[in-house]
Amino acid sequence: MPYSNSPVFIPAQRVENYHYAIRNIVSNARHLEKQGKKVTYLNIGDPILYGFQPPEELVESTVLALRQGHNGYSPSCGKNDAVEAIAANAHSRGISTSPEDIIVTFGASEAADLVCTAMLNPGDEVLCPSPGYPLYNAIIAKLNAREVQYRLDPENNWHPDPDEIASKISSRTKILVVINPNNPTGELYPPELLRELVEIARRYRLLIITDEVYHKLVYDEKHIPLASMAEDDVAIITIDSFSKNYMAPGWRTGWLAITNSRLIPDVRLAFIKLADARLCAPTAPQHAIKAAMNLRKDYIQNVMKRLKAQREVTVNMFNDIPGISCNNPKGAFYVMGKVDLDILPFKTDEEFVLKLLQEKQILFVHGSGFGTDPGQGFFRVVFLPDTTTLKKVYNDLDDFVRQYQ
Numbered sequence: 001m002p003y004s005n006s007p008v009f010i011p012a013q014r015v016e017n018y019h020y021a022i023r024n025i026v027s028n029a030r031h032l033e034k035q036g037k038k039v040t041y042l043n044i045g046d047p048i049l050y051g052f053q054p055p056e057e058l059v060e061s062t063v064l065a066l067r068q069g070h071n072g073y074s075p076s077c078g079k080n081d082a083v084e085a086i087a088a089n090a091h092s093r094g095i096s097t098s099p100e101d102i103i104v105t106f107g108a109s110e111a112a113d114l115v116c117t118a119m120l121n122p123g124d125e126v127l128c129p130s131p132g133y134p135l136y137n138a139i140i141a142k143l144n145a146r147e148v149q150y151r152l153d154p155e156n157n158w159h160p161d162p163d164e165i166a167s168k169i170s171s172r173t174k175i176l177v178v179i180n181p182n183n184p185t186g187e188l189y190p191p192e193l194l195r196e197l198v199e200i201a202r203r204y205r206l207l208i209i210t211d212e213v214y215h216k217l218v219y220d221e222k223h224i225p226l227a228s229m230a231e232d233d234v235a236i237i238t239i240d241s242f243s244k245n246y247m248a249p250g251w252r253t254g255w256l257a258i259t260n261s262r263l264i265p266d267v268r269l270a271f272i273k274l275a276d277a278r279l280c281a282p283t284a285p286q287h288a289i290k291a292a293m294n295l296r297k298d299y300i301q302n303v304m305k306r307l308k309a310q311r312e313v314t315v316n317m318f319n320d321i322p323g324i325s326c327n328n329p330k331g332a333f334y335v336m337g338k339v340d341l342d343i344l345p346f347k348t349d350e351e352f353v354l355k356l357l358q359e360k361q362i363l364f365v366h367g368s369g370f371g372t373d374p375g376q377g378f379f380r381v382v383f384l385p386d387t388t389t390l391k392k393v394y395n396d397l398d399d400f401v402r403q404y405q
Helices: 013-017 026-034 056-067 080-092 107-119 134-142 162-167 191-204 265-277 284-293 297-318 349-360 387-403
Strands: 102-105 125-130 146-153 173-179 207-211 236-241 254-259 324-326 334-339 378-382
Touching: 026 349, 056 284, 080 102, 080 254, 080 284, 102 107, 102 265, 107 134, 107 173, 107 207, 107 236, 107 254, 107 265, 125 134, 134 146, 146 162, 162 191, 173 191, 191 207, 254 265, 297 324, 297 334, 297 387, 349 378, 349 387
Parallel strands: 125 146, 125 173, 173 207, 207 236
Antiparallel strands: 102 254, 236 254, 324 334, 334 378
8 A cells, every 4th residue: 555645755845846848748658659559759869869879989988997997986076187178178169167167967967956956045036948948947946946937039040038038037036047059949049149148147147057068069050158258257157968969868977167166156165065965977987078078070070961961851841741840950959840720720739749649659849848838839859860760750740730631
């Protein structure tokens, strides 16, 4: 008998507000698989599922570390040569930081969690993009703080409006979260917009978390680190990782870099205190960080050649389907599709996604899982599979849509 009547075993209230649509929707797909049906998963950005692998140099460095017996704890904030390499690479991209202001973390997710945990008291507010990566909402809910969403405009390349952001700042606002290139939209922010975001942080004395875990995965334009726009009066945390830029999500190796740490000395010490408490990030992959920071250019070039072909197939075929459209992303490996709910008989984005899964065994993620209005009909698509697989998926999508028109 479960202890259903005992108050001891009732889940904490904070879990009620903890949602992660990218994985939660998978339970529906698993049910179909138990019936013997094959599901094509385009819901999660795991490059390994679709044939990508990390650079051989990183693999060799990690394997060598294991063979040489580097299986103990590392320093809490990361191995010396690792944080030095990260700081040097950051400087080469215009980000002001130092090895003492780098913390290697258990993936980018822990970096975000560490910053928020160190900064937020119950009731404090964090400005987050909508649509946005649900990790931030989950962390904020866990801390009993408050997410305040600012809108990304689909009519303006999914860019935010700086004036709207400023209008939502209150005396409880502490952090502005920026995701660039963006997940879930795949869009890239231009320098003039980045300058305006820095100016907001300066004016209202906010900390910026800039999540740049896709900064190498850009197509026709150049990624500009937000911290490179900062002068000496704005504190910025840049988050990066192996997961997407180096196609190694299972290594759970990320890092944060502080710009202008002298503005937040007590918070910096809180970061380090929390890092000490959890001992360290995985040790072996840290031996690959120096190699990653000096990686040959052809690795990313080859990755982007494949991703660009997959993006082209996705954008062209989506926009040829009556009642379906999508943006043309400038980075990452996502598009935000849209189903026209005025001409197709679905009430919400989630209803459309679940019906498509049921009938065609194709799994997207409904846009409302990232914060869009369910009635707008947005959904996120991961275009990591090869072009042959994508063409079949989109032909099936076309067939599905036409039968409902």
